Amino acid sequence: MGGVSARCKHLYVHIPFCPKICPYCNFYKEGANRWKIPKFLDALILESRKIAHLVELETVFVGGGTPTALSSPQIQKLFLVFKQYLDFSKVSEWTIEINPATVSLEKARLLLELGVNRASLGVQSWDSSQLLTLGRVHTIFQAERSYNILRDAGFKNINIDLIFGIPGQTLKSWEKTLEKTCSLKPEHISAYALTYEEDTEFFFKLKNGIVQRDEDLEVRMFHLTQQYLEAAGYVGYEISNFAKEGFESKHNWAYWNGDEFLGLGPSAFSNFMGHRWQNIENTEEYTNRVHAGIDPKNFDEIVDYEIKLREKIAFGLRTRVGVPKFYLDEQKSGPLIEEGYLEVFGENVKLSQLGKILADEIAAELIP
Amino acid sequence: MGKTILRTRNFCIIAHIDHGKTTLSDRLLEFTGTISEREKQDQLLDSMELERERGITIKAHPVTMWYRAADGLEYRLNLLDTPGHVDFSYEVSRSLAACEGAILVVDAAQGVEAQTVANVHLAHKHKLVIIPVINKIDLPNADVEGVKKQLEDILAIPGEESILCSAKQGIGIGEVLEAVVQRIPPPVEEDEILRGLVFDSVFDGYRGVVGYVRIFSGSVERGQEVTLMSTGRHYEVKEVGIFTPKPQVQEKLVAGDVGYFIANIKTTAEVKVGDTLTDGKRPAEEPLPGFQEVRPMVFSGIYPINTADFEHLKAAMSKLQLNDAAFVFTPESSVALGFGFRCGFLGLLHMEIIQERLRREYNMDIIATYPSVVYQVEKTNGEVVEVDNPAHLPDMSVVREIREPIVRCYVLVPNENIGDIMQIMMEKRGTVEHTESLDTRRVMITGILPLNEILVDFHDKIKSVTRGYGSMDYEPAGYRAADLVKLEMLVNGEVVDAFSSIVHRDKAEARGRALAQKLKEVIPRQLYQVAIQAAIGGKIIARENVSALRKNVTAKCYGGDITRKRKLLEKQKEGKKRMKAIGTVHIPQEAFIEVLKAN
Numbered sequence: 028m029g030g031v032s033a034r035c036k037h038l039y040v041h042i043p044f045c046p047k048i049c050p051y052c053n054f055y056k057e058g059a060n061r062w063k064i065p066k067f068l069d070a071l072i073l074e075s076r077k078i079a080h081l082v083e084l085e086t087v088f089v090g091g092g093t094p095t096a097l098s099s100p101q102i103q104k105l106f107l108v109f110k111q112y113l114d115f116s117k118v119s120e121w122t123i124e125i126n127p128a129t130v131s132l133e134k135a136r137l138l139l140e141l142g143v144n145r146a147s148l149g150v151q152s153w154d155s156s157q158l159l160t161l162g163r164v165h166t167i168f169q170a171e172r173s174y175n176i177l178r179d180a181g182f183k184n185i186n187i188d189l190i191f192g193i194p195g196q197t198l199k200s201w202e203k204t205l206e207k208t209c210s211l212k213p214e215h216i217s218a219y220a221l222t223y224e225e226d227t228e229f230f231f232k233l234k235n236g237i238v239q240r241d242e243d244l245e246v247r248m249f250h251l252t253q254q255y256l257e258a259a260g261y262v263g264y265e266i267s268n269f270a271k272e273g274f275e276s277k278h279n280w281a282y283w284n285g286d287e288f289l290g291l292g293p294s295a296f297s298n299f300m301g302h303r304w305q306n307i308e309n310t311e312e313y314t315n316r317v318h319a320g321i322d323p324k325n326f327d328e329i330v331d332y333e334i335k336l337r338e339k340i341a342f343g344l345r346t347r348v349g350v351p352k353f354y355l356d357e358q359k360s361g362p363l364i365e366e367g368y369l370e371v372f373g374e375n376v377k378l379s380q381l382g383k384i385l386a387d388e389i390a391a392e393l394i395p
Numbered sequence: 396m397g398k399t400i401l402r403t404r405n406f407c408i409i410a411h412i413d414h415g416k417t418t419l420s421d422r423l424l425e426f427t428g429t430i431s432e433r434e435k436q437d438q439l440l441d442s443m444e445l446e447r448e449r450g451i452t453i454k455a456h457p458v459t460m461w462y463r464a465a466d467g468l469e470y471r472l473n474l475l476d477t478p479g480h481v482d483f484s485y486e487v488s489r490s491l492a493a494c495e496g497a498i499l500v501v502d503a504a505q506g507v508e509a510q511t512v513a514n515v516h517l518a519h520k521h522k523l524v525i526i527p528v529i530n531k532i533d534l535p536n537a538d539v540e541g542v543k544k545q546l547e548d549i550l551a552i553p554g555e556e557s558i559l560c561s562a563k564q565g566i567g568i569g570e571v572l573e574a575v576v577q578r579i580p581p582p583v584e585e586d587e588i589l590r591g592l593v594f595d596s597v598f599d600g601y602r603g604v605v606g607y608v609r610i611f612s613g614s615v616e617r618g619q620e621v622t623l624m625s626t627g628r629h630y631e632v633k634e635v636g637i638f639t640p641k642p643q644v645q646e647k648l649v650a651g652d653v654g655y656f657i658a659n660i661k662t663t664a665e666v667k668v669g670d671t672l673t674d675g676k677r678p679a680e681e682p683l684p685g686f687q688e689v690r691p692m693v694f695s696g697i698y699p700i701n702t703a704d705f706e707h708l709k710a711a712m713s714k715l716q717l718n719d720a721a722f723v724f725t726p727e728s729s730v731a732l733g734f735g736f737r738c739g740f741l742g743l744l745h746m747e748i749i750q751e752r753l754r755r756e757y758n759m760d761i762i763a764t765y766p767s768v769v770y771q772v773e774k775t776n777g778e779v780v781e782v783d784n785p786a787h788l789p790d791m792s793v794v795r796e797i798r799e800p801i802v803r804c805y806v807l808v809p810n811e812n813i814g815d816i817m818q819i820m821m822e823k824r825g826t827v828e829h830t831e832s833l834d835t836r837r838v839m840i841t842g843i844l845p846l847n848e849i850l851v852d853f854h855d856k857i858k859s860v861t862r863g864y865g866s867m868d869y870e871p872a873g874y875r876a877a878d879l880v881k882l883e884m885l886v887n888g889e890v891v892d893a894f895s896s897i898v899h900r901d902k903a904e905a906r907g908r909a910l911a912q913k914l915k916e917v918i919p920r921q922l923y924q925v926a927i928q929a930a931i932g933g934k935i936i937a938r939e940n941v942s943a944l945r946k947n948v949t950a951k952c953y954g955g956d957i958t959r960k961r962k963l964l965e966k967q968k969e970g971k972k973r974m975k976a977i978g979t980v981h982i983p984q985e986a987f988i989e990v991l992k993a994n
């Protein structure tokens with residue numbers, strides 16, 4: 028369960044700045060503050076040197092926030108230094124998250140030049156009014172333009188992030204978003220059901236009845252998504268992730284497999300040597316601590332066998348591979364299989380189409 | 396004749412609930428210097444946490460005080476504070492049996508209430524001298540003259556005998572004590588053979604059973620060989636003492652004394668309340684008149700949520716039972732709930748208290764089933780069985796008749812509420828025996844009702860239609876045949892025996908529907924559709940569905956999320972564990988509680 032090797036193969040880097048804060052998002056981020064950035068980048072570099080001897084990287088994921096909120100020179104410096112300190116020789120997948128309207132052809136080319144080979148573009152929707160609802164900083168035209176820039180620059184592996192279940196969204200308009208997305212032929216699509224995350228404006232509005240959700244509609248959108256994308260030639264390899272053959276994200280697989288990974292930057296998690304820890308969720312403090320030579324770790328837990336098993340079940344079930352049947356208590360899994368929530372194939376069990384939408388409920392039922 | 400113990404007085408304090416018995420006791424303790432300023436706290440005798448939180452007395456508490464009276468002599472006064480709630484009225488009878496007199500406390504603002512009447516009857520039965528005390532005269536709405544008149548009219552107690560008092564403000568306390576000395580007759584010792592009335596017992600982990608005893612004749616001391624007359628077993632006394640209110644060791648207890656004895660007795664079961672303690676070598680010929688053994692009136696199943704806790708639960712219950720002889724339990728099993736216990740209680744308050752103590756003091760996660768009274772079921776072959784668990788009702792095809800316990804109920808209400816009360820009594824399948832005007836404002840309505848019907852909300856209803864002015868009390872009045880049926884609730888086609896109840900045919904359908912509706916509300920949507928049905932004699936009369944959960948999925952699971960996500964799932968898991976799984980359906984604890992409330 029979960030490869031334990033001497034050297035860590037997966038790296039996550041968190042860039043906590045966004046041009047504009049979206050009202051539904053609870054990732055750790057803040058408004059881009061130009062004065063903070065240089066010192067912060069130095070901290071990232073310092074932190075990366077600390078892990079230099081621990082890694083032999085195969086995948087890198089630079090996420091956020093909005094990594095492309097950094098200027099080209101900043102990106103260039105950061106990535107070059109990373110490659111200098113860390114063993115990038117075996118990297119085969121290097122993703123960067125990109126917010127539409129934060130990427131120019133030059134920046135895109137620079138990224139490719141530096142070795143980034145996968146771009147993840149946060150389109151969210153192809154409906155202008157929904158972008159407004161989501162408080163996005165970009166328009167649908169900018170989103171399409173950014174997509175084209177990435178293609179033109181030479182990205183051969185592009186992901187488009189989408190959100191459904193947006194207040195006011197109809198099944199029809201979601202279908203249009205899917206249609207438009209597919210017409211662009213990205214290699215990978217992530218289609219997330221809108222989650223009302225605590226501590227967000229959206230959550231507050233829901234709680235106070237300012238927005239309502241229509242669960243039945245969300246269910247229909249969910250099923251439509253699966254059908255539509257599978258029909259368009261994408262394989263749903265995880266509840267919210269779809270890819271053309273050969274384009275599944277290796278980095279994501281590492282998470283769901285329980286493999287080891289290291290994270291740099293504020294709020295970043297690491298899973299290494301039987302521990303899981305998270306850096307402090309505060310850019311300034313993170314920066315100060317790293318500069319002062321203090322561990323920026325905020326929390327640390329031991330990932331023992333039982334925890335591993337639970338995670339393996341909770342996350343593995345969501346994937347197309349599923350988990351070995353013997354991981355599960357038969358008394359619990361039996362009725363779920365009978366009811367059609369779980370699918371058996373060979374020695375493994377995974378969520379069925381019906382089960383996917385109840386993934387959390389089922390996982391809670393099944394974890395020991 | 397016998398020897399009079401001139402300087403001892405034994406009395407108890409009786410009253411309707413909340414009229415101020417415990418508060419008055421506190422004042423008496425202070426006035427006589429039994430407790431120092433330092434030890435002072437409100438309702439001192441209510442020592443149990445639950446008693447203090449709820450502000451009610453559950454157990455009777457004896458205490459000995461010394462009082463120098465106006466005549467210059469010092470008297471030993473033994474006081475027994477008693478509980479006011481009907482459920483614990485047997486505690487009152489015990490205390491009465493140990494006394495020669497009673498202080499009757501009446502709230503100056505509330506006046507005579509149902510339990511005042513009932514307690515006075517009890518006191519008369521025991522031939523006690525009654526000292527009426529009108530308490531709470533400090534209240535702005537106190538109506539002393541009115542209460543005096545009620546005493547005369549309702550209870551035939553001369554109004555001028557009453558002492559005016561405010562236990563809260565310490566007014567009239569001296570007069571109460573003087574009256575105790577002057578009006579209550581001193582105990583009389585017939586001969587010198589030891590006779591002690593055991594009126595309570597508690598269990599002490601270190602010393603075994605502590606028996607509470609009132610000595611009527613003879614004496615008892617350390618080293619003496621004694622016997623309990625109902626069992627004939629012999630013991631050697633290890634210690635005797637009195638309560639001040641803390642236990643205080645004494646050389647010996649003599650006639651007239653109220654105190655305790657410890658004699659290496661291992662279980663409270665050996666020390667029957669009402670038993671007579673006598674000398675091992677020179678035993679009394681006849682026991683003291685005991686009093687009726689308490690019989691549980693209400694039964695309910697108590698089950699551990701986690702089957703693994705069965706033994707724990709058993710141990711916890713045994714401990715509670717040590718100090719509460721009225722609480723009984725035997726193992727039983729339920730199809731739905733697994734292994735648990737059938738428990739007998741004096742009433743619903745008693746039931747609630749036991750359940751709460753199990754939860755609170757013993758940290759037990761438990762589920763309690765719908766309370767049931769004890770039915771007498773006469774089968775077609777003439778055999779009569781007692782059924783305290785609806786699940787055990789024999790098949791109706793072999794049942795000739797079901798008889799249910801009935802009570803005589805005294806309801807005291809303002810005149811204008813007569814109509815409402817009659818209405819409520821009718822709804823509760825009761826009949827009114829008679830109505831009696833007590834004074835110009837109030838009537839006492841005596842009715843016969845099924846015990847089952849008054850258990851849950853009868854008292855609340857009376858309180859609410861009378862805006863708090865009504866009160867009630869009841870006593871068992873035998874059994875009566877009735878057209879009763881078993882109402883069963885099915886979850887996904889399986890009978891959940893814990894939800895079964897025996898109800899009157901006319902009410903069964905409405906109740907079945909209400910229950911199904913209630914369950915639908917409290918059972919959360921889950922992975923599987925849940926069908927809830929109500930059935931009478933196998934015939935489905937109501938049906939509700941809890942539709943299956945539609946959606947519960949976290950969309951994005953990135954690396955950092957893993958811990959958070961797992962913890963959420965673990966929490967969800969814990970939540971499920973706290974529910975009872977019946978087949979694949981998780982039924983939350985509240986469901987069992989809501990079923991109690993649905994009426």
Ligand SMILES: Nc1nc2c(ncn2[C@@H]2O[C@H](COP(=O)(O)OP(=O)(O)OP(=O)(O)O)[C@@H](O)[C@H]2O)c(=O)[nH]1
Pocket residue numbers: 410411412413414415416417418419438450451452453477478479480530531532533534560561562563564
């Ligand atoms: N104003 C006023 N309140 C009083 C007086 N005596 C008691 N009370 C209040 O009446 C309430 C009930 O008093 P308790 O002494 O607990 O009554 P009780 O009769 O022992 O009650 P149970 O044991 O539950 O039957 C408390 O809130 C007391 O503070 C009094 O003389 N005046």
Ligand SMILES: C[S@@+](CC[C@H](N)C(=O)[O-])C[C@H]1O[C@@H](n2cnc3c(N)ncnc32)[C@H](O)[C@@H]1O
Pocket residue numbers: 051052053054091092093124125126127148149150151188189190219220221222223224950951
């Ligand atoms: C951490 S964001 C970073 C990408 C980039 N900042 C952007 O917004 O385009 C990654 C993706 O998570 C998804 N996401 C963020 N908050 C979400 C929410 N509350 N519910 C569903 N998906 C969400 C969005 O699709 C978003 O593109």
Ligand code: SF4
Pocket residue numbers: 044045046047048049052053054056091092093126149
């Ligand atoms: S969704 Fe993306 S752009 Fe919006 S606040 Fe979150 S990280 Fe920033």
Ligand SMILES: [Mg+2]
Pocket residue numbers: 416417418450451452477478479
């Ligand atoms: Mg009291």
